[in-house]
Amino acid sequence: MRFIAVLILAATLTGCQTTKSLLGISTKEVESARVNATSKVFNYDLHTCYNKVLGALTGMGSYIYAQKTDMIACYRSWGDTTPVGIFFKEVDANNTQIDISSPSGPVRDEVAEKLFLALEEKPL
Secondary structure, three states: OHHHHHHHHHHHHHOOHHHHHHHOOOOHHHHHHHHHOEEEEEOOOHHHHHHHHHHHHHHHOOEEEEEEOOEEEEEOOOOOOOEEEEEEEEEEOOEEEEEEEOOOHHHHHHHHHHHHHHHHOOOO
16 A cells, blocks of 8 residues: 555655646646636736745635646646646747636636636726
8 A cells, every 4th residue: 555655745746747637636637628718818927926926826716736837737626627728828928828727618717717706807
């Protein structure tokens, strides 16, 4: 039993996509769905935009299962494990493009609408 646990841990840490899929932490599905992503450019630098998205996802009750410097992968919510990918691309020093992808078009659109609204809100 211990051998299997070590094997799974090693495969996960080395990037084995099959193991990640079995454990429910693969980002392949949202990366593949990126061709149909909903995109928008925001007037924030990459770091600020990334942090604002993290805060908005937390407020939406999403479950974040993977993070990279240019991507966040999450489930729509703790109860709905439809995967969503949020990809960040620096347009210039003050503007960042966000791409929202999901294998489910309705989930992609719902999350994009909520995230985009949260990023457009101006502080009082």
